[in-house]
Amino acid sequence: MDNRYFDVVDATWPPYAITHAGPWLIREGRGGGKRVSAASATGPVTQADIPQALDAMHAIGQGQLFMLRPDDTALDQMLETQGYEVIDPVHVYSGDPVVIGAGEIPRVTTFESETPLAIMQEIWAEGGIGPDRLAVMARAQGPKTYLLGRTNDRAAGVAYVAMHDGVAMLHALEVLEKFRGNGLGRHLMRAAGRWAAAQGARELTLLVTRRNVPANALYSSLGMQVVGDYHYRIKDSA
Known part of the structure; x- marks a missing residue:
């Protein structure tokens, strides 16, 4: 996996702050979720280096959470x-924005x-995406x-897309539960592809947990490919 995708994640879904402690990159999330709160290694580390990461995370009031990339086998x-237990294995998807954006979007469906x-904000809140994650979006x-999707004459879906170094990344795609399965997620993805193409993006990318079977099926059906994987490890501070 090309590690530049992790730079895109940090730029389009940015932590409140990023600091370095020895061989560690420490993300301060301020409630924005795992992506902005996990520590990651910047190079080879040993057992003796791990307490330094723990001390740095403790100093900013965060738990023991590490992001493990393909190069982090040791x-x-x-x-x-x-x-430390594995949590939330993630697929990184990438696709051609023009291909993803192809196909019809019914009139007054996406904005x-x-x-x-x-x-x-109301739709995101129903999906568990509250002010702390909205603050992450605002920092990019x-x-x-920000994309709004409508179906059955009402607003029912949202997504956020941002660019870094020629790569667009979609985050926080949410469709209200009672409106799922009617194609709105696909229309929002097409709208994201069209926006990314208009910005000159060479790729549209996104992150999704492996266990989210419907989402993985949607992205694959749009011609997107898995270009990498990562996961987290966590330990109860108790």
């Missing part, structure tokens, strides 16, 4: 021996906004857009 094994409208500095 660290992954060390953490396993110390009782772009420069800011998250109140109705968007590159081109970005």
